[in-house]
Amino acid sequence: xxxxxxxxxxxxxxxxxxxxxxxxxxxxxxxxxxxxxxxxxxxxxxxxxxxxxxxxxxxxxxxxxxxxxxxxxxxxxxxxxxxxxxxxxxxxxxxxxxxxxxxxxxxxxxxxxxxxxxxxxxxxxxxxxxxxxxxxxxxxxxxxxxxxxxxxxxxxxxxxxxxxxxxxxxxxxxxxxxxxxxxxxxxxxxxxxxxxxxxxxxxxxxxxxxxxxxxxxxxxxxxxxxxxxxxxxxxxxxxxxxxxxxxx
Amino acid sequence: xxxxxxxxxxxxxxxxxxxxxxxxxxxxxxxxxxxxxxxxxxxxxxxxxxxxxxxxxxxxxxxxxxxxxxxxxxxxxxxxxxxxxxxxxxxxxxxxxxxxxxxxxxxxxxxxxxxxxxxxxxxxxxxxxxxxxxxxxxxxxxxxxxxxxxxxxxxxxxxxxxxxxxxxxxxxxxxxxxxxxxxxxxxxxxxxxxxxxxxxxxxxxxxxxxxxxxxxxxxxxxxxxxxxxxxxxxxxxxxxxxxxxxxx
Numbered sequence: 001x002x003x004x005x006x007x008x009x010x011x012x013x014x015x016x017x018x019x020x021x022x023x024x025x026x027x028x029x030x031x032x033x034x035x036x037x038x039x040x041x042x043x044x045x046x047x048x049x050x051x052x053x054x055x056x057x058x059x060x061x062x063x064x065x066x067x068x069x070x071x072x073x074x075x076x077x078x079x080x081x082x083x084x085x086x087x088x089x090x091x092x093x094x095x096x097x098x099x100x101x102x103x104x105x106x107x108x109x110x111x112x113x114x115x116x117x118x119x120x121x122x123x124x125x126x127x128x129x130x131x132x133x134x135x136x137x138x139x140x141x142x143x144x145x146x147x148x149x150x151x152x153x154x155x156x157x158x159x160x161x162x163x164x165x166x167x168x169x170x171x172x173x174x175x176x177x178x179x180x181x182x183x184x185x186x187x188x189x190x191x192x193x194x195x196x197x198x199x200x201x202x203x204x205x206x207x208x209x210x211x212x213x214x215x216x217x218x219x220x221x222x223x224x225x226x227x228x229x230x231x232x233x234x235x236x237x238x239x240x241x242x243x244x245x246x247x248x
Numbered sequence: 249x250x251x252x253x254x255x256x257x258x259x260x261x262x263x264x265x266x267x268x269x270x271x272x273x274x275x276x277x278x279x280x281x282x283x284x285x286x287x288x289x290x291x292x293x294x295x296x297x298x299x300x301x302x303x304x305x306x307x308x309x310x311x312x313x314x315x316x317x318x319x320x321x322x323x324x325x326x327x328x329x330x331x332x333x334x335x336x337x338x339x340x341x342x343x344x345x346x347x348x349x350x351x352x353x354x355x356x357x358x359x360x361x362x363x364x365x366x367x368x369x370x371x372x373x374x375x376x377x378x379x380x381x382x383x384x385x386x387x388x389x390x391x392x393x394x395x396x397x398x399x400x401x402x403x404x405x406x407x408x409x410x411x412x413x414x415x416x417x418x419x420x421x422x423x424x425x426x427x428x429x430x431x432x433x434x435x436x437x438x439x440x441x442x443x444x445x446x447x448x449x450x451x452x453x454x455x456x457x458x459x460x461x462x463x464x465x466x467x468x469x470x471x472x473x474x475x476x477x478x479x480x481x482x483x484x485x486x487x488x489x490x491x492x493x494x495x496x
Contacts, residue, residue, distance in 0.1 A: 071472045098479050100471070139473040182494045223348070223489035224319045225387040231346050231482070238486035239494070241471035246430045246487070 001048070002030055003039045003137050005144050014063040016040050016049060023059040026051065037064070045069065046142050069142040073100035074244045076193040078162070079233045080155045082109035082200035083116065088230040093128040097135035097145050099237035102193075104132075104147045107155050111202035121149050152208065155197060156215045163192035167212050168232045169219035170203060180220035181236075185243045194240070198232045249296070250278055251287045251385050253392050262311040264288045264297060271307040274299065285312070293317070294390050317390040321348035322492045324441040326410070327481045328403045330357035330448035331364065336478040341376040345383035345393050347485035350441075352380075352395045355403050359450035369397050400456065403445060404463050411440035415460050416480045417467035418451060428468035429484075433491045442488070446480045 004022050018026070018040075026032050034054050038061060040047045046069050049061035079101055081092055089106060096104055106128075108115060116124055128147045136144050150158075159165045164184050172180070188194060197204070197212060204212070213219065222235045252270050266274070266288075274280050282302050286309060288295045294317050297309035327349055329340055337354060344352055354376075356363060364372055376395045384392050398406075407413045412432050420428070436442060445452070445460060452460070461467065470483045 073472075095479055095482075098473060098475055099483070100473060139475065141473060178494050182490065221494070223486075223493045224321075225346060225348060225389060225489075227346055227387065231343055234343075234479070234482050235347070235486040235489070238471075238483040239490035241473075241483070242430065242487035242490055245471045246426050246469070 001037060001039050002026070002032075003041060003140065005041050005043075005133055005136060008042050008044060010040075011042055015052070016042070016047070016061045016063065018059040018061065020057055023054065023057060026059050027054055027056070039067070041142055041144075043143060071140045072142050073102075073237075073240060074190040075163075075188050075240065076102040076191075077237060077240055078103040078105060078158075078193070078195045079236065080105040080107060080150075080195060080197045081233060082107060082198060082204070082229070083112040083114050084200055084229045085113050090128065090131055092230050092233050093132045093147060094135045095234050096237055097132040097141065098139040099234060100141070100241060101145050101233070101237055102143070104128075104145055105150045105155060105158075106147070107150050107152050109152060109200045110205045110208060112200045113202075116149065125149060155195075156211060159195060159215050159217065161193070162195040163188055165195045165212075165215075165217040166197070166220045167204070167209060167217045168196060168198045168222050168227075168236065169209065170221075170226050172219045172221035175221075177219070177221045180218050181222065181239065182243075184218065184220065185240065190244075196233075196236050198229060198236075201229050249285060249287045250274070250280075251289060251388065253289050253291075253381055253384060256290050256292060258288075259290055263300070264290070264295070264309045264311065266307040266309065268305055271302065271305060274307050275302055275304070287315070289390055289392075291391060319388045320390050321350075321485075321488060322438040323411075323436050323488065324350040324439075325485060325488055326351040326353060326406075326441065326443045327484065328353040328355060328398075328443060328445045329481060330355060330446060330452070330477070331360040331362050332448055332477045333361050338376065338379055340478050340481050341380045341395060342383045343482050344485055345380040345389065346387040347482060348389070348489060349393050349481070349485055350391070352376075352393055353398045353403060353406075354395070355398050355400050357400060357448045358453045358456060360448045361450075364397065373397055403443075404459060407443060407463050407465065409441070410443040411436055413443045413460075413463075413465040414445070414468045415452070415457060415465045416444060416446045416470050416475075416484065417457065418469075418474050420467045420469035423469075425467070425469045428466050429470065429487065430491070432466065432468065433488065438492075444481075444484050446477060446484075449477055 048065045053060035294315045296313045301308040
């Protein structure tokens with residue numbers, strides 16, 4: 001059944017009012033009609049609904065049943081991703097959403113070649129959120145990831161909010177370190193949270209790594225090969241899914 | 249140290265003759281000179297070499313020492329990837345190489361929207377091999393993956409060459425199947441081989457899946473979300489790395 005993410009404000013009692021874009025999609029792309037059923041997700045839950053009203057401007061749907069959420073990772077994963085070159089961050093927003101990320105923090109690292117002009121940040125984030133929303137609908141996510149642009153200091157500061165914090169560190173791979181990631185996951189339980197920092201193309205600087213480790217972040221290898229910056233988040237999330245959803 | 253993949257025919261005794269492209273890269277991009285050291289990989293091993301001769305046309309390097317190979321997955325993974333839309337197969341060739349794939353088989357599935365014109369296959373494969381070679385050098389791979397265009401029947405036939413065969417099957421995810429992938433990996437040992445079939449955007453047809461399961465392929469879920477066709481190979485390889493390299 002087709003899924004639509006709506007704002008929490010879209011609900012009044014047992015009625016959801018969907019956006020103009022969604023009304024268009026329901027009517028013209030899906031060619032549905034009043035009486036047909038859709039799934040609505042508002043961040044609080046997943047609801048089976050029946051279309052009560054449908055025109056070019058609005059779609060109104062009546063809540064029939066709340067369904068169990070079965071497509072979210074058992075732990076909350078936040079990826080703090082150093083701004084990469086070009087539009088790789090778009091690939092990461094899409095793929096990380098498919099793979100279950102809860103929150104994506106984009107930050108400017110010392111070696112980030114790209115910079116986001118302050119004026120353009122809202123537009124850039126809006127685009128990433130749109131890509132993420134489409135990926136969430138397509139992959140049957142129940143929650144939309146949040147995407148934020150933060151400073152390196154804010155990444156450090158938010159460590160206290162997480163059960164565990166890691167740095168994906170290629171020097172660890174070169175040194176043969178192979179235990180930190182798996183042993184961290186083994187200590188986490190359903191509902192816990194994990195923050196993983198991933199550096200830019202040139203890697204995090206020594207100063208950045210030192211400040212992170214002083215702040216409780218543990219350097220971890222992601223296998224024996226050197227992954228590109230946009231591949232590392234996908235590895236992390238795939239491994240988390242494998243560990244919690246398939247090995248369980 | 250910079251790495252160069254060469255054909256096995258590049259070696260004569262303890263001397264490697266590198267290609268014109270590599271000579272250009274060594275001389276003009278890396279700005280190295282006679283006496284500098286490079287790493288040469290010829291598919292049989294990893295060798296530390298010293299440049300003995302270097303001009304626009306040729307680079308000749310003398311073998312100094314064979315080094316241990318530490319960047320290959322402990323098991324051989326082959327991805328049989330149904331031809332996807334657009335240029336997604338290029339992304340998969342790059343990322344699967346980074347993540348350690350041994351062999352990439354591209355095949356036309358019943359629901360593959362794209363088709364490769366027979367005449368264009370050599371050119372298409374050449375391009376994928378180039379992308380894969382660059383990814384292999386960058387990610388410190390010791391072996392170049394092989395990339396082939398095969399028929400669906402050839403995928404079925406080569407099952408006998410593998411220790412285990414899986415189908416990444418989204419219906420398994422929907423049905424809550426969660427054990428097949430991890431239990432298969434748990435049975436594999438260093439040196440074993442795994443073949444994983446991944447369908448196109450519309451999924452494999454029932455007939456295709458039936459023939460695969462009759463041929464010994466086991467349907468397996470890749471977590472609880474529905475992954476896009478180009479994300480599934482990356483999930484498989486990340487999970488294999490996590491299972492064998494990090495969980496030890």
